[in-house]
Structures are given as structure tokens and as C-alpha cells.
Amino acid sequence: xxxxxxxxxxxxxxxxxxxxxxxxxxxxxxxxxxxxxxxxxxxxxxxxxxxxxxxxxxxxxxxxxxxxxxxxxxxxxxxxxxxxxxxxxxxxxxxxxxxxxxxxxxxxxxxxxxxxxxxxxxxxxxxxxxxxxxxxxxxxxxxxxxxxxxxxxxxxxxxxxxxxxxxxxxxxxxxxxxxxxxxxxxxxxxxxxxxxxxxxxxxxxxxxxxxxxxxxxxxxxxxxxxxxxxxxxxxxxxxxxxxxxxxxxxxxxxxxxxx
Amino acid sequence: xxxxxxxxxxxxxxxxxxxxxxxxxxxxxxxxxxxxxxxxxxxxxxxxxxxxxxxxxxxxxxxxxxxxxxxxxxxxxxxxxxxxxxxxxxxxxxxxxxxxxxxxxxxxxxxxxxxxxxxxxxxxxxxxxxxxxxxxxxxxxxxxxxxxxxxxxxxxxxxxxxxxxxxxxxxxxxxxxxxxxxxxxxxxxxxxxxxxxxxxxxxxxxxxxxxxxxxxxxxxxxxxxxxxxxxxxxxxxxxxxxxxxxxxxxxxxxxxxxxxxxxxxxxxxxxxxxxxxxxxxxxxxxxxxxxxxxxxxxxxxxxxxxx
Numbered sequence: 001x002x003x004x005x006x007x008x009x010x011x012x013x014x015x016x017x018x019x020x021x022x023x024x025x026x027x028x029x030x031x032x033x034x035x036x037x038x039x040x041x042x043x044x045x046x047x048x049x050x051x052x053x054x055x056x057x058x059x060x061x062x063x064x065x066x067x068x069x070x071x072x073x074x075x076x077x078x079x080x081x082x083x084x085x086x087x088x089x090x091x092x093x094x095x096x097x098x099x100x101x102x103x104x105x106x107x108x109x110x111x112x113x114x115x116x117x118x119x120x121x122x123x124x125x126x127x128x129x130x131x132x133x134x135x136x137x138x139x140x141x142x143x144x145x146x147x148x149x150x151x152x153x154x155x156x157x158x159x160x161x162x163x164x165x166x167x168x169x170x171x172x173x174x175x176x177x178x179x180x181x182x183x184x185x186x187x188x189x190x191x192x193x194x195x196x197x198x199x200x201x202x203x204x205x206x207x208x209x210x211x212x213x214x215x216x217x218x219x220x221x222x223x224x225x226x227x228x229x230x231x232x233x234x235x236x237x238x239x240x241x242x243x244x245x246x247x248x249x250x251x252x253x254x255x256x257x258x259x
Numbered sequence: 260x261x262x263x264x265x266x267x268x269x270x271x272x273x274x275x276x277x278x279x280x281x282x283x284x285x286x287x288x289x290x291x292x293x294x295x296x297x298x299x300x301x302x303x304x305x306x307x308x309x310x311x312x313x314x315x316x317x318x319x320x321x322x323x324x325x326x327x328x329x330x331x332x333x334x335x336x337x338x339x340x341x342x343x344x345x346x347x348x349x350x351x352x353x354x355x356x357x358x359x360x361x362x363x364x365x366x367x368x369x370x371x372x373x374x375x376x377x378x379x380x381x382x383x384x385x386x387x388x389x390x391x392x393x394x395x396x397x398x399x400x401x402x403x404x405x406x407x408x409x410x411x412x413x414x415x416x417x418x419x420x421x422x423x424x425x426x427x428x429x430x431x432x433x434x435x436x437x438x439x440x441x442x443x444x445x446x447x448x449x450x451x452x453x454x455x456x457x458x459x460x461x462x463x464x465x466x467x468x469x470x471x472x473x474x475x476x477x478x479x480x481x482x483x484x485x486x487x488x489x490x491x492x493x494x495x496x497x498x499x500x501x502x503x504x505x506x507x508x509x510x511x512x513x514x515x516x517x518x519x520x521x522x523x524x525x526x527x528x529x530x531x532x533x534x535x536x537x538x539x540x541x542x543x544x545x546x547x548x549x550x551x552x553x554x555x556x557x558x559x560x561x562x563x564x565x566x
Contacts, residue, residue: 101335
């Protein structure tokens with residue numbers, strides 16, 4: 001490893017360490033709430049209502065919604081970790097520590113994104129453990145499961161970063177999760193198969209990227225999916241490429257950071 | 260070697276305000292350099308451009324010959340910045356702030372930790388190393404910003420009003436510390452509103468006003484240009500008859516205090532001989548204002564600026 005690469009690696013691991021330390025320090029705000037919320041989902045939708053719904057695609061309703069609920073927790077937390085951490089750094093001006101330093105923009109972006117992915121994975125693990133109390137989870141395709149979790153977390157962490165760059169107040173980092181992310185997640189096939197919808201709404205649902213993530217992840221765990229898994233990977237990779245390019249462009253321009 | 264070379268630097272903000280107008284400036288390696296100017300003159304904009312917090316409109320900046328545009332990482336790695344406003348994560352522990360900052364400069368934690376410990380001890384923050392930075396007093400926060408700027412051993416330390424709002428005792432101890440840092444080889448650029456501070460610490464000086472450099476010289480030459488000084492004399496006995504001082508340019512403040520204006524060519528000895536002859540006993544004497552302050556006011560009030 002040459003000297004410059006080594007310096008960049010140290011800078012990258014410093015950002016990741018700081019991000020992980022941050023969400024572990026405030027675990028009551030970052031790790032506990034998803035565990036409680038997801039437990040409620042399992043109790044209400046899985047146990048109470050689910051027992052009356054019966055089977056879906058050959059699985060008990062609880063088994064069917066578990067992958068979607070886990071994926072929902074992962075993407076929400078990957079997004080909000082980066083959005084809130086980067087915006088706080090802007091708000092308290094300590095982002096200047098990074099801007100003054102020789103850390104290149106792509107390392108700053110990678111550090112924050114990996115921090116977001118780390119929180120997404122931690123929460124995903126917690127929610128998976130919670131779900132094991134209510135239902136059994138078996139993994140049909142481990143490679144697809146793991147790669148879909150990581151790619152989905154990366155994609156939403158990038159989204160959170162762009163949101164934080166543009167945000168000028170704390171309100172503006174909650175607008176996207178409330179008005180965009182939540183509807184996309186709920187309409188992304190977490191609680192139902194799109195085959196239950198009329199054809200028109202099935203086609204509309206195909207425009208929702210969360211549908212692809214939830215279904216590809218469900219395929220990894222249960223072996224069933226509403227959409228072709230290859231299409232899910234292609235679409236997510238496309239989104240990641242576009243969001244990375246856009247985030248780097250904004251960083252280079254100094255949007256939301258430099259005058 | 261030049262620690263800093265600024266050529267034809269311009270900055271116009273989006274609202275059309277021209278903050279910097281064709282700034283040219285050099286700072287030699289090892290110097291203790293003062294960048295002075297009234298509020299809104301362009302000091303902070305200059306520093307923000309040097310430290311990549313503001314994008315310049317045109318011109319070039321080199322830090323130890325590394326161009327800020329084409330050798331960005333190298334140029335930035337030479338700089339340590341103590342900003343005007345507190346800008347650390349209030350929830351992070353003091354030592355974590357230092358080790359993290361060193362990491363951004365590629366210093367591994369194993370090396371950064373002993374450096375951070377040494378700086379915390381030197382700056383009297385050792386007891387607070389595990390405290391969240393928001394719980395520190397104002398003076399401690401100032402010292403923490405200095406420690407943070409030094410943790411990666413920068414060759415150029417830029418201090419933007421580092422002693423603003425700091426009590427006199429702490430200010431003096433910071434002066435001692437900064438002198439030591441400078442003597443160990445670190446080039447320092449200082450902006451301050453305390454002109455006494457600049458006069459005490461700095462060897463060279465630039466004065467910026469309305470976005471232009473109006474003076475750039477060494478401190479000694481600048482102070483030599485002062486053609487008159489006003490001294491405040493405390494008298495041992497009250498002065499009830501001001502006609503005793505006929506022929507001397509003075510202003511009586513109260514019975515025990517007079518201010519005397521002396522031209523540069525006039526010696527203090529002549530004044531004291533004259534006062535002794537007239538039976539006036541002086542208990543103590545001081546400059547009415549700091550010498551640099553007197554010059555500064557003259558320079559920044561000029562209607563026409565000098566390049």
C-alpha cells in the first residue's frame with residue numbers, strides 16, 4: 001500500500017469509527033426504537049391480524065412479512081444515520097474539521113455511507129433476532145440475502161447523505177423520510193404480495209425501488225419474489241451509481257457546505 | 260521557502276459583495292505573521308479560502324509550494340486551523356476529538372494518542388480528556404481548538420482570533436505557548452483584534468482593509484513609522500496650576516493625570532528634564548494606546564489605499 005493510499009485508508013477508517021461510536025453512544029435513540037417498533041409490527045400485523053389472513057405465497061403471514069420488516073428497518077436506519085449525522089456535523093459546524101483536512105470527497109462520502117450501512121446492519125441483526133421470537137427464518141440463498149442487504153443499505157445511506165447536503169434545518173431531514181421513504185416502504189410489498197393488487201397498481205408498484213429490495217431479500221430468505229431478482233440487482237446498482245455520482249458532484253461544488 | 264504565497268486572490272460572494280480585491284501576500288517559513296484589519300475587511304474570507312472553507316473567485320494560493328487547486332491534499336496537509344468560532348462536536352469526548360482529527364490527516368490512532376495526551380497536558384486539559392466538549396469552559400474550548408489544530412504537527416498554523424473573549428491570564432499563557440510552537444519551527448499566521456497581541460508576538464504584518472492589503476511589512480519598520488505618541492503621566496502631586504506646563508502639548512485629564520503628545524524626534528529625556536525643572540513629579544507613565552493601534556487606525560482610515 002503506498003503512502004497516500006495508507007493516509008486515505010486511515011482517514012476512511014477514522015470516519016467509520018467515529019460514525020459507529022456515535023450510533024453506539026446514543027443506542028437508546030438509534031438501536032432500541034427500531035427493535036420496539038418492529039416488535040409491535042410482528043405482534044399487530046403478524047400475530048393478531050396475520051392469524052386471520054392465513055397463508056401468502058405458501059408461507060404463514062408472519063413468515064411472509066418478516067423479510068420486508070427487516071429490510072424496512074435496514075433502509076430506514078441506513079438513511080437516517082447518515083442524514084442526521086452529516087446534518088448535525090453541518091449544524092454544529094464540525095464538518096469544517098473534515099473540510100479543512102486533506103480527506104478527499106470520495107473518502108468523506110464512503111466513510112459516512114459505511115457508517116450508515118453499519119447502523120443498518122446492526123438494526124437488521126436486532127430486528128432479525130426479534131423476529132425469531134415470533135417466527136422461524138431460514139435462508140434459501142445466502143449470497144443474494146447478504147448482497148441485497150448491503151446494496152440496499154448503501155443506496156439509502158447515499159440518499160441520506162444527499163438529503164443532509166441540501167438540508168438547512170432539522171425539519172428538512174425529516175421531510176424525505178416522512179413523505180417519500182415511508183410511503184415507498186409501505187407500498188413496497190412489505191406487508192403484501194403485489195399479485196393481490198389490480199394490474200394497474202401492480203404496474204405502478206414496479207416504479208417503486210423498495211419493492212425490488214424487499215422482494216429480492218424475500219427471495220434470499222424464502223425463495224419467493226414478485227419480481228425477477230436480476231432486475232432488482234440491476235436497478236439497485238443503477239441507483240447506487242447515479243446517487244454516488246450526484247453526491248460527489250454536490251460535494252465538489254460545495255453545495256450546502258461552502259460559499 | 261515561502262510558507263504561503265497568495266497571488267491575485269479575488270473573492271466575490273453571490274450577492275455581489277467583493278470581499279477580496281487582488282490580494283498578493285507571502286509569508287516566509289518560520290515567521291510569526293499578523294493579518295490585521297477591521298471587522299468585515301476580508302481577514303476571515305482570506306483564511307477561509309486558505310483552509311478550503313470558502314471557494315475563491317480567482318487567483319492562486321500555495322502552501323509550502325503546493326498549489327491549493329492542483330495539489331489540494333498536500334497543501335491541506337500542511338495546515339492546522341484554529342477557527343474563530345467553536346466548531347467541534349459538543350457530544351464527543353475531548354480526547355476523541357483530537358485522535359479523530361489526527362486520523363483525518365492520516366495519523367494512525369497509535370501515534371495520535373500519545374500526541375493528543377502530550378497536547379492535553381501542555382494545554383491544561385488532561386483532567387478533562389474524557390469529558391464531552393460541550394461541558395468545557397470557554398477558555399478550555401479555546402485551548403482545545405489549539406490542541407486540535409496541532410495534533411497532526413502542521414507546518415503552518417493559522418489562528419483566527421484565538422484569544423477572543425479569553426481572560427488576560429489565559430491570554431498571556433497562550434502567548435507563551437504560541438511563541439514556543441513558533442520557535443520549534445511552525446510558521447504561524449495570526450488574526451486578532453488585540454493589537455497588543457500582534458505587536459508582542461508577530462515579526463511581520465499585513466493590514467487588510469475593504470478587501471485590499473493596505474500595508475505589508477515587518478513590525479519594526481511599521482512601528483518606526485509612528486511619528487507621534489501620546490503618553491499618560493500619573494503625577495505624584497495634584498496639578499492645580501496648569502500654566503506650569505506652558506509650552507508643553509498636554510491635556511489634563513484630572514488633577515493627578517495628564518496626557519502629553521510627543522513627536523518622534525522629541526526625546527522623553529527632554530520632557531522629563533522640563534517637568535523636573537517646573538517641580539512636577541511623575542509617579543508612572545504609560546502609552547495612551549498601543550503603538551500598533553495608533554498606526555492601525557491611521558492606515559485603515561485612509562480614503563485611498565496603498566498596494
